[in-house]
Amino acid sequence: xxxxxxxxxxxxxxxxxxxxxxxxxxxxxxxxxxxxxxxxxxxxxxxxxxxxxxxxxxxxxxxxxxxxxxxxxxxxxxxxxxxxxxxxxxxxxxxxxxxxxxxxxxxxxxxxxxxxxxxxxxxxxxxxxxxxxxxxxxxxxxxxxxxxxxxxx
Amino acid sequence: xxxxxxxxxxxxxxxxxxxxxxxxxxxxxxxxxxxxxxxxxxxxxxxxxxxxxxxxxxxxxxxxxxxxxxxxxxxxxxxxxxxxxxxxxxxxxxxxxxxxxxxxxxxxxxxxxxxxxxxxxxxxxxxxxxxxxxxxxxxxxxxxxxxxxxxxxxxxxxxxxxxxxxxxxxxxxxxxxxxxxxxxxxxxxxxxxxxxxxxxxxxxxxxxxxxxxxxxxxxxxxxxxxxxxxxxxxxxxxxxxxxxxxxxxxxxxxxxxxxxxxxxxxxxxxxxxxxxxxxxxxxxxxxxxxxxxxxxxxxxxxxxxxxxxxxxxxxxxxxxxxxxxxxxxxxxxxxxxxxxxxxxxxxxxxxxxxxxxxxxxxxxxxxxxxxxxxxxxxxxxxxxxxxxxxxxxxxxxxxxxxxxxxxxxxxxxxxxxxxxxxxxxxxxxxxxxxxxxxxxxxxxxxxxxxxxxxxxxxxxxxxxxxxxxxxxxxxxxxxxxxxxxxxxxxxxxxxxxxxxxxxxxxxxxxxxxxxxxxxxxxxxxxxxxxxxxxxxxxxxxxxxxxxxxxxxxxxxxxxxxxxxxxxxxxxxxxxxxxxxxxxxxxxxxxxxxxxxxxxxxxxxxxxxxxxxxxxxxxxxxxxxxxxxxxxxxxxxxxxxxxxxxxxxxxxxxxxxxxxxxxxxxxxxxxxxxxxxxxxxxxxxxxxxxxxxxxxxxxxxxxxxxxxxxxxxxxxxxxxxxxxxxxxxxxxxxxxxxxxxxxxxxxxxxxxxxxxxxxxxxxxxxxxxxxxx
Numbered sequence: 055x056x057x058x059x060x061x062x063x064x065x066x067x068x069x070x071x072x073x074x075x076x077x078x079x080x081x082x083x084x085x086x087x088x089x090x091x092x093x094x095x096x097x098x099x100x101x102x103x104x105x106x107x108x109x110x111x112x113x114x115x116x117x118x119x120x121x122x123x124x125x126x127x128x129x130x131x132x133x134x135x136x137x138x139x140x141x142x143x144x145x146x147x148x149x150x151x152x153x154x155x156x157x158x159x160x161x162x163x164x165x166x167x168x169x170x171x172x173x174x175x176x177x178x179x180x181x182x183x184x185x186x187x188x189x190x191x192x193x194x195x196x197x198x199x200x201x202x203x204x205x206x207x
Numbered sequence: 208x209x210x211x212x213x214x215x216x217x218x219x220x221x222x223x224x225x226x227x228x229x230x231x232x233x234x235x236x237x238x239x240x241x242x243x244x245x246x247x248x249x250x251x252x253x254x255x256x257x258x259x260x261x262x263x264x265x266x267x268x269x270x271x272x273x274x275x276x277x278x279x280x281x282x283x284x285x286x287x288x289x290x291x292x293x294x295x296x297x298x299x300x301x302x303x304x305x306x307x308x309x310x311x312x313x314x315x316x317x318x319x320x321x322x323x324x325x326x327x328x329x330x331x332x333x334x335x336x337x338x339x340x341x342x343x344x345x346x347x348x349x350x351x352x353x354x355x356x357x358x359x360x361x362x363x364x365x366x367x368x369x370x371x372x373x374x375x376x377x378x379x380x381x382x383x384x385x386x387x388x389x390x391x392x393x394x395x396x397x398x399x400x401x402x403x404x405x406x407x408x409x410x411x412x413x414x415x416x417x418x419x420x421x422x423x424x425x426x427x428x429x430x431x432x433x434x435x436x437x438x439x440x441x442x443x444x445x446x447x448x449x450x451x452x453x454x455x456x457x458x459x460x461x462x463x464x465x466x467x468x469x470x471x472x473x474x475x476x477x478x479x480x481x482x483x484x485x486x487x488x489x490x491x492x493x494x495x496x497x498x499x500x501x502x503x504x505x506x507x508x509x510x511x512x513x514x515x516x517x518x519x520x521x522x523x524x525x526x527x528x529x530x531x532x533x534x535x536x537x538x539x540x541x542x543x544x545x546x547x548x549x550x551x552x553x554x555x556x557x558x559x560x561x562x563x564x565x566x567x568x569x570x571x572x573x574x575x576x577x578x579x580x581x582x583x584x585x586x587x588x589x590x591x592x593x594x595x596x597x598x599x600x601x602x603x604x605x606x607x608x609x610x611x612x613x614x615x616x617x618x619x620x621x622x623x624x625x626x627x628x629x630x631x632x633x634x635x636x637x638x639x640x641x642x643x644x645x646x647x648x649x650x651x652x653x654x655x656x657x658x659x660x661x662x663x664x665x666x667x668x669x670x671x672x673x674x675x676x677x678x679x680x681x682x683x684x685x686x687x688x689x690x691x692x693x694x695x696x697x698x699x700x701x702x703x704x705x706x707x708x709x710x711x712x713x714x715x716x717x718x719x720x721x722x723x724x725x726x727x728x729x730x731x732x733x734x735x736x737x738x739x740x741x742x743x744x745x746x747x748x749x750x751x752x753x754x755x756x757x758x759x760x761x762x763x764x765x766x767x768x769x770x771x772x773x774x775x776x777x778x779x780x781x782x783x784x785x786x787x788x789x790x791x792x793x794x795x796x797x798x799x800x801x802x803x804x805x806x807x808x809x810x811x812x813x814x815x816x817x818x819x820x821x822x823x824x825x826x827x828x829x830x831x832x833x834x835x836x837x838x839x840x841x842x843x844x845x846x847x848x849x850x851x852x853x854x855x856x857x858x859x860x861x862x863x864x865x866x867x868x869x870x871x872x873x874x875x876x877x878x879x880x881x882x883x884x885x886x887x888x889x890x891x892x893x894x895x896x897x898x899x900x901x902x903x904x905x906x907x908x909x910x911x912x913x914x915x916x917x918x919x920x921x922x923x924x925x926x927x928x929x930x931x932x933x934x935x936x937x938x939x940x941x942x943x944x945x946x947x948x949x950x951x952x953x954x955x956x957x958x959x960x961x962x963x964x965x966x967x968x969x970x971x972x973x974x975x976x977x978x979x
Contacts, residue, residue, distance in 0.1 A: 086233040087226020089463075091413045092495040096906035099413060127226035142220035145871040148879070149711025150223025151413040151463030157224060180914050187906070189413050189464050190711055192882030193914040195875040 057120035061085065062129030070116045076102070077111040080126060087127035087154035091187070098186035101155040102126050108162045110185075127154030130161045137203045144202075146195030152188045159186055160200060167204070174206055210723040210730050211934045214871035218716045218735055219461060219709070229461035231417035231433050235490040239419055240269055242478055242491040243322035245312040245329055246501060247304035250338035250571040250899025251350060254302045254331060259312065261328040267317035268325045270481055274300040277480060280447045281357045284472040285538035285576065286436030288686045288747055290361035292629025294373055294537040296353050299447060299476045304333075305352055305535035306571050307900045308500035315481045315489055338571035338899050342507065342532035345371045345568035352535065352569040364541045364629065365566075373537030374567045376545055380621050381560025386524035390515030396523065398515045399597050403589040404965035405948070407504035407532075407893035408886075409903070410578055411911045414463020415498045418474040419490035420482035427454045428483050433462040435470040435708050436748030441740045443472055444479045455479075459738035465710040466883070467577030468503050470750045471538055499904040503576030504893050506543045506567070507532045510589035520603050520611045522558045527551075527586070529565030534574040539581065540567040542628040546582025549632065550835070551590045553620035554678050555612045561622065571899050577750060580944040583679055584884065588966060591675035591949030595956065604659075605674050605953065606650060609839075613676060616640040623832075628751070633684040635832040639929040639937065641863040642676060642837040649674075652921055653841035653859035659957060667849040670856070671958025673842045677945035680833040681929075681938035682753030688829045689758035690744040691765040693722060695822040697814040699793075699807035700732040701769070706746025707758035708738045712940060713872040714754040718762045720868055721933050725766025726773070728792045728806070744825065752938035755868060757830050759933035764826030772822045773806065776813060780804050834929045836864040836937045840881075840946035843918075844954040851974025853955055855885055855918040862942060863927040866935035870924070873939045877922045880943020886912040888948045892967050 059066050061083070070079050077100045080088045088111055091099035095113035102111045103125035131138065134157055147153045163182050166172040172182055179200065188196060201207075222229050259271040277300050283293040300310055312329050316322035339348045353368040360366050365375030390396040418432035428450060434440050437457040445452045462469060474491040482489040493502070513526040529547055533540040548563035598605040614620065616637055623635040650656060659672040692704040703722045709715040719733040737743055746758055770790065777795030778785040781802045788795050796803030804812075813820055843857040858881055867873035890910050894902045903909035928935035948966055956962050961976030 086228040089226075089230075089414070090232075090492075091415070091463075092906045094495070094905045094907050097413065097495075131225040138220075138224045141224055142216035143214075143871075145214065145217055145220075145713060145869070145875055147217065147220055147223045147711075148713070148875060149413065149464040150219070150461060151230065151711075153224045154226030157226070184913050184915055187413065187911060187913065189411055189466070189883070189911060190879050191875050192878040192880075192912070192920065193917050194878045194882075194920050195871075197914070 055117065057117060059119055060123040062125060072117050074116045075112055076114045076116045076119055079116040080111060085126045085128055089151055089155065091151065099152050099155045101158050101186065103158060103162060106165065108159055127157045130157065134161060140203050141199040144195050144199040146191050146199050148190035152186060156186050159183055174204060176201060176206055179206065208724060208934060210720045211868045212866055212870065213720065214869055215716065215720065215730055217713045218719060223461065230414055230463055231419060231431050231460055232492045234431060234460055235419040236421065236488045239488040239490040240315045240317065241319045241322050242313055242315050242481055242489050243319065243326055244310050244477065245326045247307055247309040247311050249304060249333055249335050250307050250340065251336040252304050252333040253336060254304065254311065255334050256332040257312065258330040262314060262325040265321065265325050265328065267321040268314060269485055270315040272300060272313040272477065272481065274298065274302050278448060282443055282447050283538055286439040286470040286748060286750065289442060292364055292541050293539055294358060294360045294364065294366050296358040297536050299480060306573055308573060309535060313477045315485065339371060340571060340895065340899050342530065342568055342570050343509065345570050346566065352571065371569045372566055373533045373569050374541035374544060375565065376541060377564030378625050379562040383524055383526050383560045383562040386560040387513055387515050387526065390523055395518050396515055397518065397600050398513065399593060399600060400513045401593050401596060402964065403510040403512065403592060405508045405585040405588055406966050407507045407575065408578060408891050409499055409504055409893055409909055410466045410468030411909065412464030412466055412468055415493040415495055416469065416473045416502060417492040418478045419488060420479045421488035422482065422486050427456060428479060429456045429458065430475055430479055431458045431460055432475050433469055434459050435465045435710055435750055437708060437738045437740055438706055438745055439748060440472060440475055444475060447476055448480055448483060450483065456741045459708055462710050465749065466579040467581060467750065470577040471503065473502050495906065496904045499909060500573060500901050503578065504573050505578040506575035508547065508585045512589050512593045514593055514597050516597055516601065518601060520601055520608050522555050522612045524558055524560040525552060525555060526562045531565060531567040532570050532572060532575060533567045534570055534572040536574040537569065538574055538576045543582040545626055545628060547586035549622060549626035550583040550679055551586035553622045554614055554676060556614045556618055556620035557612060572895065573901060579880065579883065580941045583941065584945050584948065587675065587677050587945045588948035592952050592964065595953040596962065606646060606655065609676055610643060610646060613642050614640060615643065628683045633832050638931060639834060639863065639865055639927050640837060641925040641927040642839065644925045645837060645839040645861040645863050646676065648923060648925060649839040649841050649859050649861040652861065652923065653843065655841055658843060662958060668845045668847050669958045670843065670845050671954045673950045673952065673954025673957055675840050675946040675949035675953065677838045677942060678835040679752055679938060679942040679945065680835055681756035682830045682833055683751050684830045684833040687747045687751060687753045687757050688827060689746040689761040690825065690827040691762040692744050693765045693769045693824045695810050697810050699810045700734060701726065703733050703735045703762065704743045705737045705758055705762065706743045707754050708749040710749050712876060713869060714749065717755060717868040717872060718758060721759050721762045722766045724934055725763045726770045727790060752941045755936050756932050756938050757828055759936060760828035761826040763933040764828060765824045768824035768826065769822065772824060776822065777804060777809055779818060780809055780812065832931065834931060834937050836862060836939060836942045838862045838942050838946055840950045842950040842954040844951060844958060846955055846958045846973060848959060848977060851970035851977065853889060853968060853973060855951060857919040857921065859921040860943065860946065861923045861925060863925050864939045864942065865927050865929035865932050865937035867924050868936050873924065874922050876939045877943040878920055880941065881920060881947060882912050882917055884944040884947030888951045888966060888968055890967050
């Protein structure tokens with residue numbers, strides 16, 4: 055079947071199988087920032103935005119995204135330049151495998167904070183990002199960068 | 208020092224954070240055929256019959272591999288120096304399957320869907336054998352896990368496959384039995400005897416293992432793989448597939464973490480054989496379930512520890528007896544066992560006698576292999592828990608007991624010479640050891656004196672403080688070799704080519720800093736390329752905390768040579784002798800300042816106009832010793848007396864790693880290590896069903912720490928300079944993981960008086976301990 059997806063601002067007609075997950079479709083279409091870290095929707099490495107809200111692309115059937123807007127790390131990297139610089143300064147990307155999805159989550163979090171839906175406290179931010187696993191950093195370095203970027207004391 | 212001891216961003220941060228395609232699965236050609244592996248549903252079985260005809264007939268299936276049509280050459284998959292101290296006990300595919308998840312067959316198809324369909328059409332008839340699932344009953348079990356005649360060891364590793372023993376080892380300094388007896392009979396002495404267990408832990412690196420292979424324009428085999436050891440992979444694949452090393456190229460792209468889990472062959476053999484046979488690109492990406500079920504775990508161990516000491520706290524004798532479970536194959540069996548002693552016991556170097564003996568048994572579990580802090584974390588839990596027990600028995604502050612006995616700068620331990628990794632070690636006088644300073648600083652930072660023993664209550668919760676010290680190594684002395692090549696470019700920048708393997712740790716970056724420091728230029732002018740067997744010089748790879756020390760020293764040597772070359776060529780260009788010029792990183796000028804040439808101009812001239820040549824320098828390094836980094840760690844916990852749940856509130860770790868080449872990256876290595884250690888201490892546990900099936904085969908069932916599990920973490924490095932290290936550096940990759948099990952167990956005891964001697968320390972164990 056064919057579906058239409060507006061990926062990172064550009065409409066695309068994509069040929070899919072009805073059983074395809076969005077993750078596999080996006081990777082097939084060349085959006086390789088979207089990572090497959092687990093098969094159970096638990097690691098967060100496949101996070102993308104659908105109409106501005108984060109979803110796990112490994113647990114979302116591509117067919118349910120017909121006509122929707124999808125945003126991946128590729129689409130927001132330029133806008134997130136300041137954060138990218140801070141994370142790099144902290145050295146907290148480490149292996150980098152979970153970094154693009156965290157970038158996506160942080161982009162969404164920033165909007166939620168702006169809209170007053172998430173409080174700008176360390177605890178609330180941690181809870182918002184808890185689904186993004188990282189095995190390298192122990193999270194502490196990541197959070198130094200995130201709190202610095204968001205201006206959380 | 209201008210370029211080292213400086214926190215610069217990682218050289219690969221641009222691409223990693225933006226999500227550029229940099230990992231093996233991202234880079235695999237779009238037309239790659241896809242390989243899928245049929246895995247054993249039985250813990251131990253012999254394949255009586257395997258029928259692949261239906262699978263082979265399917266449209267889109269290119270190849271089906273079974274033990275019948277792959278070469279039968281035995282190897283060890285362990286990524287170690289050659290000859291390896293691990294037994295050769297693994298075939299590409301075998302008629303025996305030795306754990307649930309062991310490879311039975313592999314299918315290569317047009318795509319994943321067809322490959323998976325084809326797997327279902329393979330008919331296998333198994334003769335199911337009685338598995339060995341209790342490692343304490345493995346020795347002499349009627350089921351012999353490795354009955355094959357071909358398996359062997361490259362040298363004596365104490366292997367006895369007929370008894371399911373993969374390796375064994377023992378050493379003794381002094382007459383330990385006599386010393387223990389004397390202690391027991393002496394009223395001025397105490398003796399403690401304790402048994403401890405450590406569990407299997409899963410690496411759970413975020414990137415599942417991924418490899419692809421293809422044939423290049425010269426007909427050579429190219430393997431792109433998420434490995435920690437590209438040069439070992441090249442040698443091992445060459446050996447098993449009988450292809451000359453010259454016809455194989457192994458490239459490690461960026462990899463998504465390793466922690467030892469990628470220090471071995473996993474998909475590489477199958478994918479290489481299929482690509483070689485089909486002459487087409489083939490890729491194999493493990494599912495998360497396969498990563499859990501069919502790669503590696505940490506070796507579970509049992510320790511029997513005896514310590515004798517004088518009533519004043521002077522240690523007299525330590526005895527360690529260890530049993531280790533290597534699972535279905537003996538990768539790293541001997542070395543992990545030995546490290547449980549060699550990277551713990553020298554902490555207390557002033558004893559009159561010390562003994563270490565142990566056996567490593569085969570079982571029908573997922574094979575155990577290398578995992579960050581291997582052996583050391585297990586041994587540390589046993590030794591440092593035992594020291595805490597001893598301190599209590601002596602009525603001494605655990606810190607005082609350590610300060611009285613720990614190793615100091617200028618001292619040695621006989622163990623260094625006797626125990627290496629899989630072979631003899633080397634003599635070593637400790638040239639840098641700031642453990643005492645680290646302990647004292649940690650006492651201050653953690654509030655040890657005012658918090659310990661106070662049992663401060665908050666509702667049903669009680670606080671406690673625990674302490675542990677640790678040591679590690681820096682590479683494997685006299686075995687691990689690293690090398691580097693530096694070449695000058697025509698704009699005055701440099702390419703640094705290293706075989707060293709960056710798994711995300713930042714080693715490319717710190718090696719660039721070392722090169723820059725040695726040449727005397729800026730790190731910005733160093734372009735790094737690593738881990739490609741065609742283009743970079745040899746390196747054993749990333750393991751045993753070796754890269755900073757071993758590869759770093761090689762880079763330093765190459766950098767110093769390059770500096771000399773620049774000065775020589777600069778002097779020639781200026782028409783003076785080399786003693787008359789100096790180089791400030793940008794300009795070569797005569798000491799009187801009368802003549803000068805910029806490095807950029809010199810480089811351009813050397814390329815295009817006068818005295819034309821390429822400046823290239825190389826360096827190789829083998830550690831003559833393996834200087835240990837040290838750590839002193841203080842855990843503050845809160846135990847809920849109603850549920851047994853333990854929260855770590857604050858973890859303070861003060862480390863002596865020598866010079867931190869890049870303090871930010873070193874700190875994150877320490878933090879990441881501590882958090883993995885906390886996971887192992889409190890909840891990470893590889894569990895099997897009664898018939899040997901892995902129960903913890905997804906992130907739903909195997910919990911790794913999330914950001915809510917992380918305590919307040921205080922990491923500090925004490926001033927320390929290792930004279931044999933590059934600009935004073937030792938290592939940092941593993942030392943961080945070693946202390947949490949003992950420090951937290953000791954803190955729980957301080958809080959509620961419950962001594963947990965088996966990991967992980969679950970709420971149940973603590974609860975039942977309190978309510979015995």
